[in-house]
Amino acid sequence: MNNHEIDYKLFGDDMQFVEVELDPYETVVAEAGALMMMEDDIKMETIFGDGSNSRGGGGIMGKLMGAGKRLVTGESLFMTTFTNEGKGKRHVYFASPYPGKIIPMDLSTLNGKIICQKDAFLAAAKGVSVGVEFQRKLGTGFFGGEGFIMQKLEGDGMAFIHAGGTIHERRLHPGERLRIDTGCLVAMTSDVDYDIEAVGGVKTALFGGEGIFFATLRGPGTVWVQSLPFSRLASRVFAAAPISQGGGGKSTGEGGIGGLFDLFNK
Known part of the structure; x- marks a missing residue:
């Protein structure tokens, strides 16, 4: 195991946090700002990139390239490692930044790779590679909701992502x-075929409030879907x-241009 x-352990229901148990000299890597609390004998260190050795070598240029790739996925330029330097088991706790769920992913059972939305990563065992996944299809890149760039997690350890x-x-x-x-769409295994499909009918597309495109996923594989995207909550x-x-003072709908007609109701 690399x-x-x-x-x-996961705690909570809609406002979850995760407890990570570290044996002596074990390390977990987390997104900057994800820490909730930690016990004694845990050393915290800020690093460039994800701390894995799978990309770009160990030199300064390799670290800068890895950090730059994280930056284009919407994540922080820095990550934080938490290492147990004590003689017994110690615990560190991480919380998601908005209401939702934390999803534990054992990459060793998922063919070593998952693809997820750009801001989904929360924490992972040291050695998990956090990179970018470029969508090869132009239509998917322009209209797929997540753009050309999605996030990929690779390795054979545990990773934790969060969604709304x-x-x-x-x-x-x-x-x-x-x-x-x-x-x-939160995440999917690498064997899922991802594309986009236009909503049928001009009236439905323009006034249905659901946007103009669907994400179409074709099996085999596993997908994770969230009921409340943060962008929807924020809007x-x-x-x-x-x-x-x-603020707008009144909701104008989730998608399409049908919400424009709410202007006449103010």
Whole structure:
């Protein structure tokens, strides 16, 4: 096993945090700002990139390239490592930045790789590589909700990602197709075929409030779907804020241009 082997426990329901148990000299890598609390004898250190040795070598240029790739996925330029330097087991705790769920991923059971939305990564065992996944299809890149760049996690250890609302894990059989709102896709295994599909009918596309495109996923493979994307939550909060504070004062819908007609109801 190339990655550190860590144990964990999840706490909470809609505002979750994860407890990671570290044996002596085991290390977990986390997104900057994800720390909730930690016990004695744990050393915290800020590093460039993800601390893995799988990309770009160990020189300064390799570290800068790895950190730069993380930057284009929407993550911080820095990550933080937490190493147990004591003689017994110690614990460190990480919390998600908004209401939702934390999803534990054992990469050794997922063919060593998952692809997820750009800001989903929370923490992982040291050695897990956090990189970028470029969408090869132009249509998917422009209209797929996540753009050309998605995040990929590679290795054989534990990784933790987070998403909004309730998380549904769906296993697709060979040839089975699933259409998902582009913002609701959280993660998928590398064997899933990812594309986009236009919503049928001009009236539905323009006034249905669901946007113009679906994400289409074809099996075999496993996908994770979130019920409440953070962008949807943020738009609702912004729309409900008083106009004097910069909000719209009234919700204008999730997608399409149908929400424009709410202007006449103010």
